[in-house]
Amino acid sequence: MRLRAGEVDRQAISSDERISVLQAVDAYTRGSAYAAFADDRVGSLAVGKLADFAVLSQDIFSVAPESIGKTQVVMTVVGGRIVYGAAPRD
Numbered sequence: 001m002r003l004r005a006g007e008v009d010r011q012a013i014s015s016d017e018r019i020s021v022l023q024a025v026d027a028y029t030r031g032s033a034y035a036a037f038a039d040d041r042v043g044s045l046a047v048g049k050l051a052d053f054a055v056l057s058q059d060i061f062s063v064a065p066e067s068i069g070k071t072q073v074v075m076t077v078v079g080g081r082i083v084y085g086a087a088p089r090d
Helices: 021-035 065-070
Strands: 053-056 073-078 081-084
Antiparallel strands (some): 073 081
16 A cells, blocks of 8 residues: 555554654663764753753653644754753743
8 A cells, every 4th residue: 555645544554563652762872872973962851961852842752642743843942952942931
C-alpha cells in the first residue's frame, strides 16, 4: 500500500512495536547524547550540563497522540541564550 503525502497508515505498526511518548523523547535527547559520546554534557537537564531546550505550545505528554504533530516550538534556548522566540512577559 502506498501512502500519499499527509496520509497516515495506522496499521503500519502493531501495538507491541510502538514506543511511548516518553520513550521517544528519551531516545531523541538522552539517547542522541549517548550516541554522540556527549551524555556527560548534554541530553538531560542536570547541574553542570548545558541547558539547551525548547518550549513547546502544548504538553506532549498529556495530549492525545494524534495531537502531538500539531505542537509548535514557542522558544528555543541554546547556551543559555534565546535563539528563537521571545521571553515571556509579565
